Amino acid sequence: MRFIQLSLLIIVYLTVPCRGGDWPQIMGPYRNGHAAANETLAAEWPAGGPILKWQRPAGSGYAGLAVSQNVAILFHRIEDEEIVEALQADTGEVLWKHQSPVSYKGTYNPNDGPIAVPLIYKDRVYVFGVTGHLQCLDFKTGKQIWTRQTHKDFQVGEGFFGVGSTPIIIEEKLLVNVGGKRQNAGIVAFSLDQGRTLWQSMTDDASYSSPISAFLNGRFYALFITRLHLVGVDPKSGDILFQFPFGKRGATVNGANPVQVGKNIFATASYGVGGFWGIVEDNSTSEIWRSEKPLASQYTTPIEYDGALIGIDGRQDIGPARLVCFDPKTQKVLWSKENFGYATLLEVDNKLLILKTDGTLVMATASKEEYKELGRAQVLNSTTRALPAFSNGLLFVRDTKTLKCLELNKPAQPPVTPEKSSSN
Template sequence: MNRLAFALVALCCACNSGPVAKDSEKASPDTKPSDTRKAGSDWPIFLGPSSNSVSTEKGILKNWPKEGLKVLWEVEMGLGYAPVVISEGRLFHFDRFGKNCRLTCRTSETGKLLWKFDYPTDYQDYYGYDPGPRCGPMVDGDRVYIHGPEGMLHCVNVADGKLIWKVDTAAKFNVLQNFFGVGSCPIVEDDLLIVQVGGSADEAPPNDHLKAKGNGSGIVAFDKKTGEVKWKSSDQLASYSSPVIKTIQGERWGFMFARGGLVAFNPKNGKVHFEFPWRAKFRESVNASNPVVVGDEVLITECYQIGGALLKVGKDKPEVIWSDEKKGREQSLACHWNTPIHVNGYVYGSSGRHEAQAELRCVDWKTGEVQWSQKRLTRSSLLLVDDHFLCMTEDGELILLEVNPKAYKEVSRWRTDLVPPCWAAPILSHGLLYIRGKDRLLCCELIPNK
């Protein structure tokens, strides 16, 4: 596999920075966050409360100063690419420091350290990327869950970081290391923690995931309070996409864009409704973008060869509405790790495998027809808020765009000084915007106090 080309040098533009928190700082004896949050909503799971990178907050600052948004605080990050999450005044980030993976809890308003939880890891990446976590934390009530790059699954207490339970999924389900380790975030459904595991049959050659075959643990549901396995399902191996659960015609459906394609399942018991094969026809390829569910239709997309497909859900098999599989270079939407966003009959996302080739696109949801494309933004992630997109490029630029299916309309732009790669999608919670790069996390004021 060709290594992704990205710059590893700091960009030299000024920003209005707040205090920098150091990794050596000590936890506060008071583990309670201050209750000074603005109006707004929490962001407790990957891609937000609706799993689609959409915020309901209003009143964002649209005309940005030349020096960029006001930075209220910032903190040095460890190794990894994981986004942060926000719950009830607490911010959680999951990184690697030395030989330990670490979950850190801070006050979301000030960045003050509340507690740390860490565990030893020996994960090394096959392709030379850094060995830190790929998955962000996930908060559910008084518990927070982390899924490490080596496959360790931990549940800890939100208030103080004390361990509640843990499972070594690699050992328990015979998971062979994938290209870039584990990169699928868990999700909670009722009393279950649903995880893409992707264990392999015993006859698989040791440490050769390319020849592995599934052993029925493609998707595993754990009791969220105890870690006990409640059900497991599918022979699919793991991808870098995360599970999505939605209600369709009054029933709960789960969707997992696994290594070999889309799996539709019943999240209560794991029963598979259908599997839809969708993967590039060469071994060194991955699926990473989350399924996008609108009504009874599901969009899947990958960037290595066959692009996107829109499916109409059915219990026996899905109906293909449109597909990029035979379009060659004329594919509609070929997303890498970013998850596209649907707005009013159109879907917006970064299309293209490599940094220089990536284009931000608007595509007609029903037909797959490209409405417009914008080059030279590198690969990027989107957040929808207040009738605008926040576009975070991998080289550290933050761009505010109108939601417009007719043309690319840029409103403001800020070249941050974050060190690339900036692969985590931006996060908005209670008026504060959180963006991270290789080196630091910035907390910025996007919705000013009135």
Template sequence: MRLTFLLTLALAVPLGAADWPQFHGPGRDNHSAETGLAKEWPAAGPPVLWTKAVGQGWAGPVVAGGKLLVFHRVGDEEKLEALEPATGKGLWAFAYRTRYRDDFGMDEGPRATPTVAGGAVVTLGANGDLHAVDLATGKARWHRALLADYGADKGFFGVAGSPLVADGRVIVNVGAKGAGVVAFDAATGKEVWKATDDAAGYSSPVLATLDGKATAVVLTRDGLVGLDPATGAVRFTHPYKPRIRESVNAATPLVWNGDVFLTVSYGLGAALLRPTGAAVEEVWANDRSLSCQYNTPVRVGEFLYGAHGRADGAPPELRCVEWKTGAVKWARPRFGPASLIAADGGLFALTAGGELVRFDASPAGYVERGRAAVLGTPTRAAPALSDGRLFARDGTKLVCMNLK
């Protein structure tokens, strides 16, 4: 059997065991190695250690090097702040002017969660401003204006895919002609390579080993692309795009045991794909199993857990689905969109309605252990779990909760 595993940024830069340095955690798979977490909590929810007012945005918090990083919009600036995780005390701030305006009157803050690697914090703003900021001091290292540099389109809801840092390269789905995916030198911001004509989706790329080779796995607006992270050479492609134009590819691909799981919604649904060289075999595909609009499901063992349905329709139901077949094991109606983290033998869900829920990771059935309202509506940013603390935010407030 081919060994496939999600590579983490720990391969490139030493990180603390409790770090949550990027979107969806160390392995970009929403898994945490934390233990000793409370199995249940009071009706009021886990103890709140501190709260902080924040600006607009859907970018999730990250934790690395003893700092909590928050990326949000305050007035006409996109702002990156470093805080003490235990207290919320400010350490430094970096800000720049943004002119992003949402075509649909929605939140106008940054969408992409920062990535920490090589002693830098890499951010991508809603208008395509790509920055590298020194983690220790908050001083800018370099900047690229992606929409201006490449003539790319901001898309329906702004630029949103969180940057991937792999082997000294920052990889972004830019979405321009001849520059669908671009890699930049992490130290200087200079272009290293560019590949494909694919438009930009809202999904974030992941790094995986497929057929014994490190591979940047990217779900663009047009479909799945596997790239050599060092050169940009295209290893495989697979079209995966809804028929209707008013749609997005947003959930992050999941890679396990040589297979790649995609979920899109908009009548397309999910697929389990098996790349072998340049060929891509479709193991199963349908719109009935787990059709996630923008939240990425979590795999625990042989099963997937995620929110099935669109946020702009009937409330999505939480489902448990078998990885290898797509068979639905159980469904919890009207659960709503939710960001999920697998930790300490269970699952934590932060719903779009601002509720934190703990339930069992079991295909036998849905067993809820705790539920509490902790934030307002809508809550779209993915949370971070570090050193027993859960950091979560909505459009106005950041909260730190003790899960131990």
């Protein structure tokens, strides 16, 4: 049953062509937190925690890495430049570097670096900087192919924390949560070759949620959470196919991505918003329920597993936060781990890799029956908000000081037993 579900996920979500083991965009090859089906994890870790393959300094920003063809793309800020670096994934060797000036200063949050995860597509890398600087770079050399200043082009305000939504490619168009509501450019489609504006749609500000692709009722939908709405967009034309209010005005954000479960869509936020569960039918889309229970997450996207959702209920800044698994159809909690702490999640080899914001990495069984912890280690030493990336047995984690590459697919080595000496 699980194999069938994963096969369907590959058909539904794979809008970015990738090789087995690639992690070419936010939340992995299918943009839903699941690693490729051929990835494996060691059943347990060595006594000191996962093996450190390599590490290096990192600048400011919360952008996780993207990985393709054994090349990892790091997007961060050092001094007054946003920097895109291509690294050899298994060694950390710098292959190329591209730098762009930036003058953003954090207001609500001291972070001044990029938040949006890079996007790798074919032989291109797309990055969306904290000030709305959208760039297309050559994947092999780092040479800039085209650039757009979206805040200037579409009269976008600065927002609470700058730009934080990773673009998506659907049907050979780059779709971006721009937020140009004054120009009916809440969502904008750009051409992949030159960055030309193909269409613009919706009068809404941007959010910190990244869109996903869904194939429903014989067609592709681009699913966006904007500042105040959950919307289904026709990627060809920009026409709004459905729209629901989602979010609140004031000092609030929408940070988690929408999640597709069959014909259903789930969305979540904190700040009194809670969760939304709806269904996309052939001729109509309807809301089934919305509630602050069982899950209202500040910015973590829950993982779908066998029809259940596993995620973090609560907020990082004020707590408390629990890890919870629930049935979205009934809202029934299947299990929970109270006071777990805030974290981000991904699934590999039927196991959860959970990176807490205090730098703790937890491995647990992916199950809707119970929570079973398999390993725990301190891998970073400061507040950790960047999403982890997993590729070919390597886990990439970073905070605003350090990037680490951890090896997780090697079995733990048994202790060496001294040979007994023989006596004559």
